[in-house]
Amino acid sequence: MCCYDPVMQEKSLFETNPYLRDPEQFRTALIASVASSTAIETGASIESIVRTLTDAETTKSLMARMPRDSAR
Numbered sequence: 001m002c003c004y005d006p007v008m009q010e011k012s013l014f015e016t017n018p019y020l021r022d023p024e025q026f027r028t029a030l031i032a033s034v035a036s037s038t039a040i041e042t043g044a045s046i047e048s049i050v051r052t053l054t055d056a057e058t059t060k061s062l063m064a065r066m067p068r069d070s071a072r
Helices: 006-010 023-042 046-054 056-065
Strands: none
16 A cells, blocks of 8 residues: 655655755755765765866866756
8 A cells, every 4th residue: 555645746855845946055965965975985085076066167077978868
């Protein structure tokens, strides 16, 4: 038997989470999450990863390499 509330299925996390609706808060949280995960995987410092992610030229380069049919 399914125990999900049908109302909850109608809205995505993006629609219900106020932190995701604010672009600045979303970007800050995303960078922190990616930086900490990458630091654990690579051993690089979080600070250096944040610098890389927030550098405008690096961001353009990363976006250029993303597949066009990506879900994001």
